[in-house]
Amino acid sequence: MPAAQRSSVDSPAERPSGTTDDAAAQGGESTALAGRALHESSGPPVAPVGLPRAGMFGAKGSGDTSGYGLLVREPYLPPVAERPFGGPTTSHLAQDERQYGAFDEVTDALYAAMAERSIPEAAIRQITVAAREITYYVAREHLTALLWALRDDAALRFELASSISGVDYGVDVPQRLHVVYELTSMTYRRRIRLEVAVDVDDPYVPSAVAVYPTADWHERECWDMFGVVFSGHPALTRILMPDDWPGHPQRKDYPLGGIPVEYKGAEIPPPDQRRSYS
Template sequence: MSERDDEKKSAADTVKPGTGEVGAQSTTSAALEAGGQNVPAGPRGGRTQLEVVDVRRGMFGVHGSGDTSGFGGLVSPVAMPPASERPYGGWFDEVVDVLVELLEGEGIDPDAAIEKVVVDRGELTIFLSREHLRRVAQWLRDDQDLRFELCLGVSGVHFPNDVDRELHAVYHLLSLTHSRQLRIEVTCPDADPHVPTLVDVYPGNDWHERETWDLIGIVFDGHPSLARTALPDDWVGHPQRKDYPLGGIPVEYKGATVPPPDTRRSYS
């Protein structure tokens, strides 16, 4: 087991319920435990077992002498809520039941299309396989019992150590008919960063998909004009990824020069 896997296991032990003797702790253990307190409560007030996908150290992703924030010793586990169990509560069950019915009607195995359903902090998130994203999005918009007519855009999230699921595309949907909000999430590996476009279903996603491609690097297959929005066309890399180097170009301002973040020396 690698050092990174050891850290994940240690953090996972921290964020789950358990017993242990109260005694002296190392700084790392104490920090992990402190981070583990800030997790969502279970349905009856018990702590929910979370899936730890990474352990972050420091702040802003800086390593070595570049961290001048004073937070170099910060340790925080990156934990994901697990799949929720039925009943989800409220209208959440109705929406999932309708999707399952529609999938079965098309001869699609619902377990193959819906990876998991998460109810956390009063919000519903449905994780879909990318192969079925466009079909499900069409149902979510058009079916009379769903009617999520508005997509508020798509955002990209990068989890470098979530193996084979490093890139997440997150869609926020709104039903004006039923006054409901829903989150759809799909994942893809860094080695194959492709997700089908939803511009033909939700035309307002045009610019959002371009921005997500520009900054995160998710390729939206079928997009009418996938291109950079903030960076030059010949720019290499996607700067909102967690592993993107925190470098830069020296900035000159009124005779003074501000060096790139990764070259600033530490004062600790």
């Protein structure tokens, strides 16, 4: 089977909750090859684990009257994608194909570029297709080489990193911190996503500034909010919070409230001291 037709899947022992044995069993030989590719890359599987959420930010007993305290959201875990990936399918298919491109065509070109640059197939550890987007889960040690290939290869030409953002999937999730790269090809009018997962005890990701100068402030914000350290960044400092601000406010374990806020002379008490009207 051509290399471009493989996408890594988790072994049964490592598969995140929310996946099924039936999905992993499909594909026969391709599953075995994909499993071997995943095993050869370092670290556990990188797909986020689906966990139910009860209450807004997990807050309980704060006297909240907004109704968010009763919110329960069931988890959703995009399954490992299989060929053919296809592309966006709507009534405006021709327009979508021009804008986003066919996922199979992009994947073929990416694997071909990796082969030319001696980037191992295990650098792409998993592929998912959800919400009309394709996501390549990437091993961080190969991130920089993949970004160069995606930018410079004639069949890819993803010239712009339009967004680099962080995600924290929660304290109970292995490799809970993810960095998401939204790449745009202005030549072919296509968009793809790359995702890298790290642990809070080892939150280091290579900086993309040398490849995409627009990554500069995006990475600073990701460091500021989530504490992801971008190795090689020219000036990794806070961009939203004061330089002496403690912690990283968008981590799931960051304390919610507890800091009195003054606004035009009126003080807003912390949530646990506010009056409940119900």
